[in-house]
Amino acid sequence: MLAAALGSGRPAHILVAGAGGGAKEVVTAAALEPGWRFTAVDPSPAMMDLAVARLAEHGLADRTEIVLGTVDDLPAGAPFDAATLIGVLHHLPGDAAKHDILRAIARRLKPGAPLILAGNRHAYASQPLMLAAWGERWHQQGASADAVAAKRGKILQGADPPQSEAAVAALLRSAGFGAPTRFFASLFWGAWLARREPSGVSAAAAPRPRRPAAGPRRRGRGPAPPRPADRRGSPPAGLPPPAAGCRAPRRRAVPRCWPCA
Numbered sequence: 095m096l097a098a099a100l101g102s103g104r105p106a107h108i109l110v111a112g113a114g115g116g117a118k119e120v121v122t123a124a125a126l127e128p129g130w131r132f133t134a135v136d137p138s139p140a141m142m143d144l145a146v147a148r149l150a151e152h153g154l155a156d157r158t159e160i161v162l163g164t165v166d167d168l169p170a171g172a173p174f175d176a177a178t179l180i181g182v183l184h185h186l187p188g189d190a191a192k193h194d195i196l197r198a199i200a201r202r203l204k205p206g207a208p209l210i211l212a213g214n215r216h217a218y219a220s221q222p223l224m225l226a227a228w229g230e231r232w233h234q235q236g237a238s239a240d241a242v243a244a245k246r247g248k249i250l251q252g253a254d255p256p257q258s259e260a261a262v263a264a265l266l267r268s269a270g271f272g273a274p275t276r277f278f279a280s281l282f283w284g285a286w287l288a289r290r291e292p293s294g295v296s297a298a299a300a301p302r303p304r305r306p307a308a309g310p311r312r313r314g315r316g317p318a319p320p321r322p323a324d325r326r327g328s329p330p331a332g333l334p335p336p337a338a339g340c341r342a343p344r345r346r347a348v349p350r351c352w353p354c355a
């Protein structure tokens with residue numbers, strides 16, 4: 095789908111968000127399109143270590159920039175020709191976090207650039223027939239009734255999928271993408287291609303306040319970008335200066351001092 099959207103055989107720079115684990119997206123796409131290079135982003139050191147090992151195994155270290163962090167840690171702008179977000183969205187709790195990662199991706203794509211999004215398209219508990227069918231499949235593959243019940247219990251607690259396909263489309267729209275085209279579906283998964291709106295990320299996709307972050311760690315290319323600025327300087331009128339034991343930038347309901355405000 096990505097080659098069809100970008101034009102096969104052309105050079106392209108692909109943002110791979112949530113690339114940890116096997117870096118499967120990079121390994122697969124790199125073999126099909128020798129002109130593509132990748133920026134692989136994931137905040138989990140353990141998952142990224144696995145990805146780095148796999149990329150080295152496949153001789154892809156030179157074609158892949160590794161960023162240990164989130165998409166928000168990449169410079170803003172629109173340098174990427176395309177992006178993937180595979181198997182990630184349903185692991186982010188709540189709509190706000192889902193919106194934020196999609197919006198962060200949109201802000202780093204060229205106008206009209208495609209995103210491949212893949213992940214759950216239903217809340218598990220909302221689809222009892224499909225859950226039962228999934229159980230049947232495990233059963234047919236040799237799982238006992240107890241093992242099926244245990245697996246089902248685990249997945250019911252382990253993820254927060256969008257409620258519906260319409261919810262996926264709404265998240266994409268609010269983050270600055272056009273209407274998605276679904277090109278794959280299984281019992282619970284879907285895969286979509288959506289393009290960044292040519293006019294850019296709309297006001298509806300305005301940035302939400304950022305959490306204090308540890309900052310990204312990059313391997314291989316240049317120095318790490320600066321950490322989020324501490325709230326230093328002069329206190330605004332009415333707030334006392336930093337108190338002993340101040341733990342800025344943690345926020346408090348009742349400010350103790352300026353950096354804690």
Ligand SMILES: C[S@@+](CC[C@H](N)C(=O)[O-])C[C@H]1O[C@@H](n2cnc3c(N)ncnc32)[C@H](O)[C@@H]1O
Pocket residue numbers: 111112113114115116117118119135136137138141163164165179180181182185186195
């Ligand atoms: C189930 S794995 C999928 C990995 C890979 N995309 C695949 O399909 O094999 C989900 C990955 O998303 C990563 N992840 C979680 N939160 C993330 C975020 N905010 N930004 C980017 N990646 C994130 C996790 O660390 C994990 O490596």
